[in-house]
Amino acid sequence: MNVDVAIPRTKLDFFTYHTSGDVHVGDLVFVPLRNTLKYGVVININSQRDVCGMKDIEQVVEQQFLPLHSLELYKWIAEYYLSNLGEVLRLALPSKILKKYEITEIPRESRRVVKTPSPTYPQSQAIKRILDALKKECFETFLLYGITGSGKTEVYLRCVDEVIKNGGHTLVLVPEISMTPLLYQRFQERFKNDVVTIHSSLSEKERRNIWYAIKQGKYRVVIGPRSTIFIPMPGLQLIIVDEEHDQSYKEHERMPRYNARDVAVMRGKFENCTVVLGSATPQLESYHNAGIGKYHLLTLRERIDAKPLPKIEIIDLRRERKKFISPKLETKIVEALKNNEQVILFLNRRGFAPSLLCPNCGFTAKCPYCRLLLVYHKKEKKDAASLTCHICGYKSKVLRICPKCSRGTLLYRGAGTQRIEELMNNIIRMSNQKASVVRLDRDSVRKKGQAEKIFKTFEQGDAQIMLGTQLVTKGFDFPEVTLVGIVNADVVLHIPDFRSSERTFQLLTQVAGRSGRGKKPGTVLMQTFHPELYSALFSQLQDFPNFYAQEMKLRRELKFPPFSKLILIRLKGENENTAWSEAQKLFDIFTRIKNLKVFGPNRSFYYRIRKNYRVFILLKTTTKFQRRKLKFLTSYKPKNCILEIDVDPLEVF
Numbered sequence: 001m002n003v004d005v006a007i008p009r010t011k012l013d014f015f016t017y018h019t020s021g022d023v024h025v026g027d028l029v030f031v032p033l034r035n036t037l038k039y040g041v042v043i044n045i046n047s048q049r050d051v052c053g054m055k056d057i058e059q060v061v062e063q064q065f066l067p068l069h070s071l072e073l074y075k076w077i078a079e080y081y082l083s084n085l086g087e088v089l090r091l092a093l094p095s096k097i098l099k100k101y102e103i104t105e106i107p108r109e110s111r112r113v114v115k116t117p118s119p120t121y122p123q124s125q126a127i128k129r130i131l132d133a134l135k136k137e138c139f140e141t142f143l144l145y146g147i148t149g150s151g152k153t154e155v156y157l158r159c160v161d162e163v164i165k166n167g168g169h170t171l172v173l174v175p176e177i178s179m180t181p182l183l184y185q186r187f188q189e190r191f192k193n194d195v196v197t198i199h200s201s202l203s204e205k206e207r208r209n210i211w212y213a214i215k216q217g218k219y220r221v222v223i224g225p226r227s228t229i230f231i232p233m234p235g236l237q238l239i240i241v242d243e244e245h246d247q248s249y250k251e252h253e254r255m256p257r258y259n260a261r262d263v264a265v266m267r268g269k270f271e272n273c274t275v276v277l278g279s280a281t282p283q284l285e286s287y288h289n290a291g292i293g294k295y296h297l298l299t300l301r302e303r304i305d306a307k308p309l310p311k312i313e314i315i316d317l318r319r320e321r322k323k324f325i326s327p328k329l330e331t332k333i334v335e336a337l338k339n340n341e342q343v344i345l346f347l348n349r350r351g352f353a354p355s356l357l358c359p360n361c362g363f364t365a366k367c368p369y370c371r372l373l374l375v376y377h378k379k380e381k382k383d384a385a386s387l388t389c390h391i392c393g394y395k396s397k398v399l400r401i402c403p404k405c406s407r408g409t410l411l412y413r414g415a416g417t418q419r420i421e422e423l424m425n426n427i428i429r430m431s432n433q434k435a436s437v438v439r440l441d442r443d444s445v446r447k448k449g450q451a452e453k454i455f456k457t458f459e460q461g462d463a464q465i466m467l468g469t470q471l472v473t474k475g476f477d478f479p480e481v482t483l484v485g486i487v488n489a490d491v492v493l494h495i496p497d498f499r500s501s502e503r504t505f506q507l508l509t510q511v512a513g514r515s516g517r518g519k520k521p522g523t524v525l526m527q528t529f530h531p532e533l534y535s536a537l538f539s540q541l542q543d544f545p546n547f548y549a550q551e552m553k554l555r556r557e558l559k560f561p562p563f564s565k566l567i568l569i570r571l572k573g574e575n576e577n578t579a580w581s582e583a584q585k586l587f588d589i590f591t592r593i594k595n596l597k598v599f600g601p602n603r604s605f606y607y608r609i610r611k612n613y614r615v616f617i618l619l620k621t622t623t624k625f626q627r628r629k630l631k632f633l634t635s636y637k638p639k640n641c642i643l644e645i646d647v648d649p650l651e652v653f
């Protein structure tokens with residue numbers, strides 16, 4: 001008999017082997033490939049393919065290693081994201097899978113009865129709808145749109161509780177465990193040893209052990225980031241995707257560039273379970289899907305205990321004479337500190353100063369590879385002061401005197417989180433307050449466990465100000481926070497893209513939602529050089545349906561998603577001419593395909609990263625388009641270039 005075997009880390013869907021043994025679909029096998037032995041998964045028996053000189057399967061390592069529905073899901077991912085099973089398996093299976101794994105017996109801890117808040121009326125309505133679907137045991141997807149502070153987590157917890165009572169399993173996707181300590185804590189409190197989490201500080205061995213334990217059904221509730229969606233689980237009844245709009249659900253480095261939120265919905269379909277997508281700022285596509293009846297919409301329009309939403313005020317930075325923190329924001333911060341309240345400050349820019357300028361000749365320091373402005377980082381702990389390229393990571397020594405004219409002393413222009421931190425410490429000192437600042441950005445959380453430490457410090461009230469980049473916009477719940485300051489709304493995003501206003505809306509709504517979640521009402525102060533731009537947007541904050549209606553008008557006009565599907569094709573090459581000519585070749589092929597709109601080739605927004613020039617082609621497809629017409633791309637090899645394929649890209653440049 002001939003069987004097809006998918007082999008991880010290859011660029012093909014499968015290889016065909018011969019066997020006379022007892023082999024089934026889903027078995028883990030050892031097979032010879034190019035003079036070595038590789039492991040693979042049997043995806044088809046009775047293969048019709050007959051290759052000359054076919055080799056034999058060496059050994060069946062584990063029978064029924066993967067269930068059929070997992071294979072179906074992986075095949076769908078390969079096809080939809082224009083990838084292949086070899087690449088999907090690389091992401092789906094733990095590395096060094098053939099090494100021994102151990103599953104420690106999990107002690108049965110009696111579930112402490114936690115006093116649970118009784119749900120509000122809207123919460124109980126949502127819970128009821130989801131429980132009804134669970135009872136029916138067929139595939140249904142809910143979009144739980146609840147404004148910040150409306151108690152989505154309690155809805156999740158009640159549904160999970162019901163699933164456990166039914167003897168079923170739940171999978172909970174979160175953007176990142178270290179960024180959602182509270183959600184995780186609440187699950188642990190309620191479900192104890194029934195819960196397992198997968199987080200970045202686990203070792204390879206620990207991951208493998210947990211993977212096998214989950215596959216064997218040892219845990220009732222699994223909480224993890226996007227890659228958790230691949231793990232087979234027996235008796236899966238419920239999948240929850242928290243903060244479904246979050247960009248970290250999208251794989252952005254390797255093929256296939258899947259979106260775990262969308263894969264979750266497909267998995268629900270293959271395994272007949274209920275899927276709940278939750279957010280205060282749903283992605284437009286998700287809300288659209290609810291509108292056309294693909295998903296069911298559940299709405300939580302009010303904060304728990306009818307707490308008011310924070311008051312929002314805009315500060316015109318043009319009147320502030322180059323001050324990074326306006327007097328008004330400063331006064332509010334000091335006031336909050338005096339009242340023993342906490343403050344969150346948001347600035348989406350790392351480092352000390354985003355540019356260095358020579359006042360004499362106009363020289364600016366740029367990355368020699370990417371030609372983008374270098375950011376000044378001051379000395380911090382073990383890191384020496386440097387000029388850093390935020391795109392490629394290039395670092396150079398700090399310059400004081402202009403290298404071009406040798407006469408000017410370079411000026412540090414603008415502010416990043418390091419500089420605001422310094423300013424905050426000054427403000428605290430000047431106002432004679434006993435307070436301290438914690439900073440949350442990619443530089444301060446590089447070490448494992450650092451983010452958790454910062455949250456703890458802030459949660460316990462050992463710091464009064466938390467300052468950071470978009471990491472501070474995640475769904476935290478700190479009841480003592482009464483003031484949120486948006487230091488510069490104009491640098492929320494710096495990339496022009498069709499999703500810019502959606503992303504800006506999401507970030508601002510999320511960060512504003514951190515204010516006034518406890519007993520005291522909250523305020524949000526937003527500084528900007530373009531107040532006219534934001535006043536319209538801000539009047540809609542927390543009013544997603546209104547924002548949605550306006551944004552959809554634009555999308556419809558421009559035929560952007562959800563009114564089309566996009567596929568981004570990018571070519572990267574060291575030789576500029578080759579990158580363009582290879583892109584042109586592909587462009588010519590695409591234009592011959594029916595029902596496919598082709599745009600480009602264009603320069604990427606970051607045209608050069610390190611040594612590579614980047615050129616892209618955008619494909620727009622409609623329902624009539626046949627995806628298999630693009631299958632050729634999965635084995636297409638451009639000359640001296642790297643090809644990237646991004647289906648449903650989050651960014652188009």
Ligand SMILES: [Zn+2]
Binds near residue numbers: 408
């Ligand atoms: Zn100069």
Ligand SMILES: [Zn+2]
Binds near residue numbers: 368370389392
């Ligand atoms: Zn660079």
